Amino acid sequence: MSLRFAARNVLRNARLSIRLQSTEVKATAEVSTDGEVISKERLRDFNIQAQQMLEEASRLPMEKALELKELMNSPSTKKEQQLDERLLEFFRKYAKYSKFLEPQNNSTKVLDFDIKFSPEQEFPYLVETSKDQAYSKQELFLRQLKHASHTGRLGADIKDVYFPHKDIFNPPSVEKLSIDKLSAAGVHLGQSTSLWRSSTQPYIYGTYKGIHIIDLNKTLSHLKRAAQVVEGVAERGGIILFLGTREGQKRVLQKAADRVNGYYVASRWIPGTLTNPIEISSVWDRHEVDYSGKPTGRELSLHESVSIVKPDLLIVLNPTENRNALREAMKARVPTIGIIDTDSEPSIVTYPIPGNDDSLRSVNLLISILAKAGEKGLANRRREVVEH
Numbered sequence: 001m002s003l004r005f006a007a008r009n010v011l012r013n014a015r016l017s018i019r020l021q022s023t024e025v026k027a028t029a030e031v032s033t034d035g036e037v038i039s040k041e042r043l044r045d046f047n048i049q050a051q052q053m054l055e056e057a058s059r060l061p062m063e064k065a066l067e068l069k070e071l072m073n074s075p076s077t078k079k080e081q082q083l084d085e086r087l088l089e090f091f092r093k094y095a096k097y098s099k100f101l102e103p104q105n106n107s108t109k110v111l112d113f114d115i116k117f118s119p120e121q122e123f124p125y126l127v128e129t130s131k132d133q134a135y136s137k138q139e140l141f142l143r144q145l146k147h148a149s150h151t152g153r154l155g156a157d158i159k160d161v162y163f164p165h166k167d168i169f170n171p172p173s174v175e176k177l178s179i180d181k182l183s184a185a186g187v188h189l190g191q192s193t194s195l196w197r198s199s200t201q202p203y204i205y206g207t208y209k210g211i212h213i214i215d216l217n218k219t220l221s222h223l224k225r226a227a228q229v230v231e232g233v234a235e236r237g238g239i240i241l242f243l244g245t246r247e248g249q250k251r252v253l254q255k256a257a258d259r260v261n262g263y264y265v266a267s268r269w270i271p272g273t274l275t276n277p278i279e280i281s282s283v284w285d286r287h288e289v290d291y292s293g294k295p296t297g298r299e300l301s302l303h304e305s306v307s308i309v310k311p312d313l314l315i316v317l318n319p320t321e322n323r324n325a326l327r328e329a330m331k332a333r334v335p336t337i338g339i340i341d342t343d344s345e346p347s348i349v350t351y352p353i354p355g356n357d358d359s360l361r362s363v364n365l366l367i368s369i370l371a372k373a374g375e376k377g378l379a380n381r382r383r384e385v386v387e388h
Contacts, residue, residue, distance in 0.1 A: 043090070123142070126138055126139070126142070162181075162184040162185075164185070164360075164361045164364070167185065167361065167364045167365040167368050168251065168252050168255050168364050168368055169255070171365065171368035171369050171371070171372050172369065172372075173369070173372055173373075173376075174223060174224050174227040174369050174372075174373055177220065177223070177369060179216045179217070179220065181365070182216045182219060182220065182355075182365070183216060185359070185361045185362050185364075185365040186356055186359045186361050186362050187214065187216060187219055187355040187356050187359075187362045187365065187366065188205070188213055188214045188215075188216050188219075188356070189211065189213070189214070189356045189359065189362075190204065190211055190212035190213060190214050190341060190342035190343075190356065191211065191212060191341055191342045191343040191358075192210055192211055192212075193207055193210055193211065193212060194210075195342070195343040196212060196342050196343065197342065197343055197344065197345060199345055199346055199347065200212075200340065200341075200342045200343075200344070200346060200354070202218070203215055203218050203219075203340070203342070203346075203354035204342060212342040214342065214354050214355060214356070215354070218354050219353065219354045219355050222351070222352060222353045222354060223353050223366065223369065223370075225351060226337045226351045226353055226370060227369060227370055227373035228373070229313070229335070229337065229351055230260070230313065230315070230337070230370045230371075230373045230374040230377070231373040231374060231376055231377035231380075232377060233312050233313045233374070233377070234260050234261075234373075234374040234375070234376075234377035234378045234381065235377035235378070235380050235381050236377075236381070237381060238311075238312030238313060239262060239263070239309075239310075239311045239312050239313075240257075240260045240262035240263075240311065240312065240313045240315065240374060241262060241263050241264070241265070241311035241313070241314050241315070242256050242257055242262065242263070242264040242265070242315050242317070242367070243264070243265045243269065243314060243315065243316045243317065243322055243325055244264075244265075244266060244316070244317035244318060244363070244367075245265075245266070245267065245268060245269065245318060245321055245322060246317070246318050246321070248360050249266060249317055249318075249360070249363060250266040252360075252363065252364045252367050252368060253265075253266050253317070253367075254266070255368070255371070256315075256367050256368065256370070256371035256374075257371075259371040259372065259374060259375040259378075260371055260374035260375060260377075260378060261378055262311075262374070263311070269322055269324060269325045271324055271328075272328070273325075273328065274310060274311075274325075274328035274329060274331070274332040274334060275328045275331050275332060277309070277310065286300060286309065287300070288300060310332055310334060311334055312334070312335075313334070313335055313336075313337065314326075314329045314334050314335070314336045314337070315336070315337045315338070315367070315370060316336060316337070316338040316339075316349065317338075317339060317357065317363050317367060318339070318357050318363075319338035319339070319340065319344055319345075319348060319349055319357075320341070320343065320344050320357070323348065326338070326348045326349060327348075335350040335351070336348075336349045336350045336351070337349060337350065337351045337352075337353065337370070338351075338352060338353065339353050339355050339356075339357040339362075339363065339366055340352040340353060340354055340355070340357075341355070341356060341357045341358065344357070353366060
């Protein structure tokens with residue numbers, strides 16, 4: 001807006017500028033009779049003055065700008081109109097971009113100095129391929145940028161889109177979880193009917209094209225119960241251990257363990273980890289932690305250094321492949337939570353969650369929701385420490 005006001009002032013003060021310039025170039029006119037040189041010097045001086053006035057106008061306060069706006073909206077006098085015409089004639093004759101100064105619709109046209117570059121000028125190191133060859137990696141990258149900046153922004157605005165990667169880093173709470181969310185992650189897809197285990201009959205909704213469909217209402221109710229267990233264990237300072245031995249599950253295991261300040265096993269389960277902890281865990285370093293989970297730095301006694309440390313809760317992503325770990329948890333009286341597919345046995349875990357244990361989307365969603373519940377319990381525990 002300041003530039004517009006300044007341009008208007010330039011036109012209004014054109015008469016004064018021409019008078020001042022005429023006195024300065026008299027001596028030059030007497031020495032040199034070349035009118036072309038005088039006009040160019042006059043144009044240069046005028047451009048300098050216009051630039052200075054534009055800089056001053058850009059620093060005007062809002063009150064002065066409003067006054068200039070009223071002045072600009074006022075009708076021009078006959079003398080001012082004559083000066084404007086003389087100034088335009090002066091620009092048409094000596095300005096470089098005179099074609100942009102032609103008035104259109106009774107308004108001054110905005111100067112457009114955009115330069116159109118050719119691909120060779122804009123990307124000098126681009127190696128173009130011939131028409132009978134495929135695009136190179138450089139050309140494909142530039143085409144993708146062009147598509148993203150122009151045609152990629154066209155079309156409808158699609159809402160309520162499911163992004164699987166958000167289930168790990170920003171999962172919903174169990175209170176906000178819906179059947180649609182579970183269905184989008186593929187939790188309802190069970191195993192083939194030929195692999196069906198009859199003990200999972202209460203969790204089955206029906207069959208479709210040779211596979212069992214899991215009842216997501218049962219999944220949601222069992223998931224809420226398991227989330228309450230995880231939240232309670234984390235709030236009381238318990239140790240939560242996550243176990244998943246399939247490929248692609250390590251990332252969600254690591255993120256879940258970080259949320260609840262727990263541990264995870266993403267490789268083979270070592271037999272005897274729970275039933276023979278003296279031999280297995282003797283090589284692990286131990287230290288004491290306070291109520292908020294921070295190390296106290298106190299030196300442990302001999303009895304404490306050799307005592308058995310077991311998890312308070314074991315969460316298994318694929319119970320079918322980790323039956324040994326579940327049997328050890330039963331013997332060690334450690335409660336367990338597991339994702340039970342239609343080919344698994346629900347009785348091997350304490351808190352079963354009916355769902356698809358083969359899909360990474362399904363597993364990531366269910367485990368991340370449990371981890372977020374544990375994170376809530378851990379936050380409640382830390383809040384109690386601060387209050388007391």
